Amino acid sequence: xxxxxxxxxxxxxxxxxxxxxxxxxxxxxxxxxxxxxxxxxxxxxxxxxxxxxxxxxxxxxxxxxxxxxxxxxxxxxxxxxxxxxxxxxxxxxxxxxxxxxxxxxxxxxxxxxxxxxxxxxxxxxxxxxxxxxxxxxxxxxxxxxxxxxxxxxxxxxxxxxxxxxxxxxxxxxxxxxxxxxxxxxxxxxxxxxxxxxxxxxxxxxxxxxxxxxxxxxxxxxxxxxxxxxxxxxxxxxxxxxxxxxxxxxxxxxx
Amino acid sequence: xxxxxxxxxxxxxxxxxxxxxxxxxxxxxxxxxxxxxxxxxxxxxxxxxxxxxxxxxxxxxxxxxxxxxxxxxxxxxxxxxxxxxxxxxxxxxxxxxxxxxxxxxxxxxxxxxxxxxxxxxxxxxxxxxxxxxxxxxxxxxxxxxxxxxxxxxxxxxxxxxxxxxxxxxxxxxxxxxxxxxxxxxxxxxxxxxxxxxxxxxxxxxxxxxxxxxxxxxxxxxxxxxxxxxxxxxxxxxxxxxxxxxxxxxxxxxxxxxx
Numbered sequence: 001x002x003x004x005x006x007x008x009x010x011x012x013x014x015x016x017x018x019x020x021x022x023x024x025x026x027x028x029x030x031x032x033x034x035x036x037x038x039x040x041x042x043x044x045x046x047x048x049x050x051x052x053x054x055x056x057x058x059x060x061x062x063x064x065x066x067x068x069x070x071x072x073x074x075x076x077x078x079x080x081x082x083x084x085x086x087x088x089x090x091x092x093x094x095x096x097x098x099x100x101x102x103x104x105x106x107x108x109x110x111x112x113x114x115x116x117x118x119x120x121x122x123x124x125x126x127x128x129x130x131x132x133x134x135x136x137x138x139x140x141x142x143x144x145x146x147x148x149x150x151x152x153x154x155x156x157x158x159x160x161x162x163x164x165x166x167x168x169x170x171x172x173x174x175x176x177x178x179x180x181x182x183x184x185x186x187x188x189x190x191x192x193x194x195x196x197x198x199x200x201x202x203x204x205x206x207x208x209x210x211x212x213x214x215x216x217x218x219x220x221x222x223x224x225x226x227x228x229x230x231x232x233x234x235x236x237x238x239x240x241x242x243x244x245x246x247x248x249x250x251x252x253x254x
Numbered sequence: 255x256x257x258x259x260x261x262x263x264x265x266x267x268x269x270x271x272x273x274x275x276x277x278x279x280x281x282x283x284x285x286x287x288x289x290x291x292x293x294x295x296x297x298x299x300x301x302x303x304x305x306x307x308x309x310x311x312x313x314x315x316x317x318x319x320x321x322x323x324x325x326x327x328x329x330x331x332x333x334x335x336x337x338x339x340x341x342x343x344x345x346x347x348x349x350x351x352x353x354x355x356x357x358x359x360x361x362x363x364x365x366x367x368x369x370x371x372x373x374x375x376x377x378x379x380x381x382x383x384x385x386x387x388x389x390x391x392x393x394x395x396x397x398x399x400x401x402x403x404x405x406x407x408x409x410x411x412x413x414x415x416x417x418x419x420x421x422x423x424x425x426x427x428x429x430x431x432x433x434x435x436x437x438x439x440x441x442x443x444x445x446x447x448x449x450x451x452x453x454x455x456x457x458x459x460x461x462x463x464x465x466x467x468x469x470x471x472x473x474x475x476x477x478x479x480x481x482x483x484x485x486x487x488x489x490x491x492x493x494x495x496x497x498x499x500x501x502x503x504x505x506x507x508x509x510x511x512x
Contacts, residue, residue: 191364
């Protein structure tokens with residue numbers, strides 16, 4: 001494994017040395033920066049949506065007790081067992097022109113023509129949230145389970161309202177879960193390939209699609225490598241910044 | 255009273271979210287048994303799409319490819335995973351912490367960069383793309399998944415039984431195969447099953463390293479989904495693929511509870 005991971009870095013480097021910085025210059029003159037911006041935006045949107053949707057659900061599961069809690073958690077984990085490709089395809093069967101939503105709405109007479117639900121940004125975002133939600137719930141749940149309920153009671157008895165005790169007790173104490181969940185969602189979401197490829201159109205072309213096109217269609221290994229090196233650097237930078245911020249938040253909470 | 259209403263809202267909300275997670279998969283599975291060419295109009299139960307699939311040699315070929323790549327990945331990941339896990343738990347050596355943290359590489363970096371690094375490696379070394387390059391790629395990344403699972407099993411291992419075996423005259427070899435291995439076997443199998451699942455479900459790495467002519471089930475599904483869009487036939491193929499991963503996951507769950 002070590003040899004392997006080192007090997008991969010060496011090879012990427014060698015390509016870069018041969019190619020000089022020309023391809024990095026090319027990067028800024030192409031559509032790539034826009035695609036990067038869109039992917040980052042998509043990553044943020046997915047993370048935020050998963051967090052907002054997942055937080056109440058994690059809380060709901062965490063305050064349950066005994067076997068019911070385990071069952072509810074298992075129900076979150078089971079979709080993990082189905083691959084991304086299959087889950088994305090499953091979503092296609094619903095959103096398709098002949099899919100269940102359109103057929104139902106048509107037969108109810110609510111619409112006269114099938115809606116175009118696929119091949120746009122919203123569909124990609126829905127696909128992302130659908131696929132990544134369990135990644136957010138797991139760490140959130142783990143951090144909430146450790147939360148001592150008596151702290152909330154203490155806050156309540158000291159006169160804090162629900163909103164106040166949430167902001168000053170629950171939220172700071174689950175910051176580690178929020179951080180872990182956000183990274184688990186953000187990193188793969190930015191580099192996602194299958195979801196935008198199957199559910200998206202030209203307006204939702206992301207880095208993953210760009211790399212795919214460059215490597216497998218255009219066979220431009222050098223420019224492709226430059227793009228992926230920038231992707232890795234960007235992701236590492238983002239995660240680094242985030243970790244720093246989160247650990248600071250944790251220190252403040254303690 | 256106020257609290258109860260809050261609880262109800264939370265409960266209703268969670269049920270909706272659970273439905274969101276399951277509905278698409280359930281609908282896909284249900285409509286794979288639909289006796290109609292139409293996607294979402296129920297015309298009665300039928301296995302006709304499954305019959306069509308079973309008569310398609312390209313599907314069989316893809317299934318066969320998936321199974322042997324995943325099988326090979328499993329065996330090699332189990333052997334190497336056990337070795338790496340032992341090395342990490344029992345010995346200290348230079349670079350141990352690097353090895354330890356590099357185990358999490360495949361889990362944290364975006365999969366597309368893994369796929370790329372593999373492709374670049376093959377292009378650079380001039381290895382022609384095909385079945386072998388796919389298998390090597392799967393093995394390289396699955397070993398770390400297997401290692402993580404096996405290691406967690408080794409952490410709680412009671413070494414006094416090994417010492418007992420040795421003091422009764424068993425050599426290192428015998429001790430390992432008759433005492434240590436049987437005890438950690440559930441962990442090794444769980445690690446192997448995870449490696450199998452990761453390989454069997456993999457799309458991105460396979461797509462980058464397969465080259466023309468070699469197809470696994472996920473590649474076949476993707477090719478059909480991106481070309482002709484959704485169809486009951488594809489629902490059936492997806493359902494079969496899903497059933498295999500579900501069974502594997504259930505066995506894994508069982509193993510983790512023993």
